[in-house]
Amino acid sequence: MHKLLASIKKEIILLMRDWGGLGILFLMPSILLVTITLIQESTFQVVGEDVMPVVLVDDDQGDIGKTIQENIAKSGAIEIVTEWKNRPIDEKLARQLVSEGKYQIALVIPEGLSNKLDDRINTNVEKILKQFSMEESDSAKENISSITKDEISKIKIFFDPAAGSTFRNSVKNNIEKMLSKVETQKIYTIFEDQMGIRTDKNLLEGNAIEFDEIIAQKGEDGILPNAVQHNVPAWILFGIFFIVVPLGINIVKEKNLGTFIRIRTSPVSYATIISGKIITYLIICLIQFALMLLIARFVFPLLGLIPFKPGSHLFEMLIVVIFSAFAAIGLGILIGTVCKTQEQSAPFGAIFTIILAALGGIWVPVFVMPEVMQKLSVISPMNWGISAFYDIILRNGNLGDISKELLLLILFFAVTFLLSLWINKRNNLI
Amino acid sequence: MVRDFNLKIDRGEIFGLLGPNGAGKTTLISMMCGLLTPTSGEIRISGIRFDSKRTEILKKIGVVPQEYALYPTLTAFENLEYFGSLYNLHGKDLKNRIEKGLEKVNLLDYQNRRIKDFSGGMKRRINLLTGILHKPEILFLDEPTVGVDIQSKDVIINILKGLNKQGTTIIYTSHHLSEAQHFCTQITIIDRGKILMEGTSDELIHSVQGANNLEEVFLELTGNQVRNDA
Numbered sequence: 001m002h003k004l005l006a007s008i009k010k011e012i013i014l015l016m017r018d019w020g021g022l023g024i025l026f027l028m029p030s031i032l033l034v035t036i037t038l039i040q041e042s043t044f045q046v047v048g049e050d051v052m053p054v055v056l057v058d059d060d061q062g063d064i065g066k067t068i069q070e071n072i073a074k075s076g077a078i079e080i081v082t083e084w085k086n087r088p089i090d091e092k093l094a095r096q097l098v099s100e101g102k103y104q105i106a107l108v109i110p111e112g113l114s115n116k117l118d119d120r121i122n123t124n125v126e127k128i129l130k131q132f133s134m135e136e137s138d139s140a141k142e143n144i145s146s147i148t149k150d151e152i153s154k155i156k157i158f159f160d161p162a163a164g165s166t167f168r169n170s171v172k173n174n175i176e177k178m179l180s181k182v183e184t185q186k187i188y189t190i191f192e193d194q195m196g197i198r199t200d201k202n203l204l205e206g207n208a209i210e211f212d213e214i215i216a217q218k219g220e221d222g223i224l225p226n227a228v229q230h231n232v233p234a235w236i237l238f239g240i241f242f243i244v245v246p247l248g249i250n251i252v253k254e255k256n257l258g259t260f261i262r263i264r265t266s267p268v269s270y271a272t273i274i275s276g277k278i279i280t281y282l283i284i285c286l287i288q289f290a291l292m293l294l295i296a297r298f299v300f301p302l303l304g305l306i307p308f309k310p311g312s313h314l315f316e317m318l319i320v321v322i323f324s325a326f327a328a329i330g331l332g333i334l335i336g337t338v339c340k341t342q343e344q345s346a347p348f349g350a351i352f353t354i355i356l357a358a359l360g361g362i363w364v365p366v367f368v369m370p371e372v373m374q375k376l377s378v379i380s381p382m383n384w385g386i387s388a389f390y391d392i393i394l395r396n397g398n399l400g401d402i403s404k405e406l407l408l409l410i411l412f413f414a415v416t417f418l419l420s421l422w423i424n425k426r427n428n429l430i
Numbered sequence: 431m432v433r434d435f436n437l438k439i440d441r442g443e444i445f446g447l448l449g450p451n452g453a454g455k456t457t458l459i460s461m462m463c464g465l466l467t468p469t470s471g472e473i474r475i476s477g478i479r480f481d482s483k484r485t486e487i488l489k490k491i492g493v494v495p496q497e498y499a500l501y502p503t504l505t506a507f508e509n510l511e512y513f514g515s516l517y518n519l520h521g522k523d524l525k526n527r528i529e530k531g532l533e534k535v536n537l538l539d540y541q542n543r544r545i546k547d548f549s550g551g552m553k554r555r556i557n558l559l560t561g562i563l564h565k566p567e568i569l570f571l572d573e574p575t576v577g578v579d580i581q582s583k584d585v586i587i588n589i590l591k592g593l594n595k596q597g598t599t600i601i602y603t604s605h606h607l608s609e610a611q612h613f614c615t616q617i618t619i620i621d622r623g624k625i626l627m628e629g630t631s632d633e634l635i636h637s638v639q640g641a642n643n644l645e646e647v648f649l650e651l652t653g654n655q656v657r658n659d660a
Contacts, residue, residue: 006515010504017503017544258497262560265463266516267488428466 003268007276014250015280021246025284029239030295037231037305055094055106055158056080062114067182068107091156098158105160105171110153117186125190155179232296232308233317233389234362237382239288240324241353243281244332248345250277251336260429270430278329285325289318316392316399323409324385330416331381337420356380384408432457432623435471439616444590444600446614448607448644450652454623455603456496456572462601463493463570475568489517492566496573498553499560502546506537506556509545510563517564524563531559535585551582558586562593569593571602575609587613611644619651626651 015021054072058065072078082089084097094106157175159168192198254260263273296308310317332349339345357363359373360382366374377383388405391397399406424430432454439445449455460466462473464480464487473480475487500509510528514520519527532538535555545553558574571590575583587609594600604610610617611631618628627634631644638647 002518002520003516006512006520010501010508010512013508014501014503257501258495258499259501261465261495261497262493262499262513263516264465265488265491265493266513267485267518268516269485 003272004275004279007273008280011250011276011280012283015246015284018246021249024242024245025239026288026291029235029242029288030291032238033231033235033292033295034299034303036235037227037300038303040227040231041305052105053079053081053103055089055097055103056082057089057091057094057106057108058082059091059111060109060113062112063186064114064117064179064182065109067185068109068178071178071181095158098160101160101162103160104163104167106156106158107175108156108158110155113153113155116153117183118190121183121186121190122194125187125194129194228296228300228306228308229393230365230390232292233320233393234386236289236292236321237324237360237385237389238353238357238362239292240285240321240385241328241331241356241382242350243284243325243328244335244353245346245349247277247281247329247332248335248339248349249342251333252339252342252345255429256341264429270424274333277333278326281329281332282322282325285321285328286318289321310393313392316397316402317389319399319406320385320388320392320402323388323406324381326413327381327385327409327416330413330420333420334416337423356382359383361386381409381412384412432461432468434624437618437625439599439601441599442594442597444594444613444615445602446610446617447601447603447620448610448617448648449603449620449626453621453652455620457623458620459570459572459601459603463491464488489564490567492561492564492569494558494561494569494571494574496576498545498557500545500553500556503544505542505544506532506548507541509556510560513560514563519564527563531563534589535559551578554578554582555585558589562589562598565596566598568599568601571600573604574602575604575606583609607645607648608643617644619648621652 015025056065056069056072058069069080072080081103084093084102087093089097089106091108094108097103098106155175157172159171254263293308293310298307301307331352335345335349335352339348357380359377360366360380361369361377362382366377366383369377384405388402388409391402391405395401421430435458437458447455447458457466461468462475464484467481476490478487480487501512504512507528510531511524514524514527528541529538532541535558537552537555537559540548540552545556548556554574554577558571561571562569569590574590575586578586590600590602590613602610602614614631616629617631617634619626619634627637627647629637634647635641635643638650641647641650
């Protein structure tokens, strides 16, 4: 016991005097947690909450342009821009402004769109009414227009090349929704005109079919998912797994300094020495966890972010942290055992952790990954950790629900640790 | 590689293991202190086989490697405290041993300074002190005076002589042949894993015709050719 305590004390002093290592262990995950959450939050706001300027070139000057402008004004999320430096924007200038990144989107409504759309809808309404024999007019027959869908000029949407596909699709969907509403309103109006009736103006307000958004959680006291609830556990895990870098360096340094020779010729077991490292790095992971929780709870609100509250799940989260820490420690020991120099272990540990994080769904959620990557993600211990966190925090699960993930994490530790033992034995180092 | 090797070192000796580069000195010392396992044959220390009671033997021996086997970011005291605790030393006893040892190697005033700030000679002295803090019965030293100034060398040799007087058996390798000639009570010269000659330094010098010192004996036995072996 005395030897174990001495080993832990030594490891802690070594870490305390390694500023670079401390930065990797505490500063880097904290900065990542704050910056990534802020970035994701602001990206979300660009698409959903902040007012976004959109260039509108209305060559039609008819009902469609007017309705689009009215709808946009109602939404409050988009600001219409029609002039650039006190000069009206035409299609060419709109394209140029977007391509230069001055604006992200420009909408060009072609000339005569409203009239052509009116003609087409009129024709179709007349056809329908005729089929129902509600109208028997020769003039209607004569007026049946041959305007087809293809002949109606298309609305052009220019996108900034730097805008991501998710953003483009989101904007496109909103505009499509708006146009569909305009078209429906027109159909109703023309029907009313043709039939000579007037209906309630509020008839078209809102959707006929609406949906209720329900988060499918167990029990009642679950936390509503948001960027913070996703990012906090993700970056806690990333920080935990980044200990492979200082731990790997620690083991390699010990081998190269000759101190390992002194230890091997001392009456102390390898189990005591390695336990000293395991316990020290486990303590580090727990401190990291506490630090990240404190940042998420108290610093986030100061930055305008939603504070993270673990609610009644703190104990379960602690268990996931301990099991994930074991997996990370096992990997760190293996990397330190396999690598011969610090130049090998430091970049290898860092890059390997980033790959595991990407694969495990830390950067991008697994469900948006391609199918092949989704299948591969299950081999990353960070995926097991993040799944366990989500089960607890977002799905309101209990320890029983995450037993599979916990088992995988501890098995990962056992495999990496035994592999390190085998390599050390084979190299006559223990 | 070491083969067909029989060596017996008596208790209380200062045993010098000499040989050119690649002779097998480090391999032999590594086997004697348990770092390497012989592919055949056996090593007994105080009659105990290494493979049967490893921990028992490790308690009896001390090792001073050629490298500075110390943590550079720990202070001299912290290094000594950690390695001393591996021999179950703790509390006041450990503190007293460290302070007495530091006084002996003239580094008491530097006990709270980190090893990375020490000179080569200071590191060498702490390296030695770390290996003898637990008062081993047998002390293995691999080139303990390499790269140090005369003053540090004297301190090291005097400490070793003192330890030997108290009963510690010293097994030592060196390239400083004049140092070995005056320091060792028993010498074995080896090359390419085999014993070439053994005896006291006087016996070795007299056994080679025309030799006046150990260096001449050494050159006669191992040749003048430069060795490129590691």
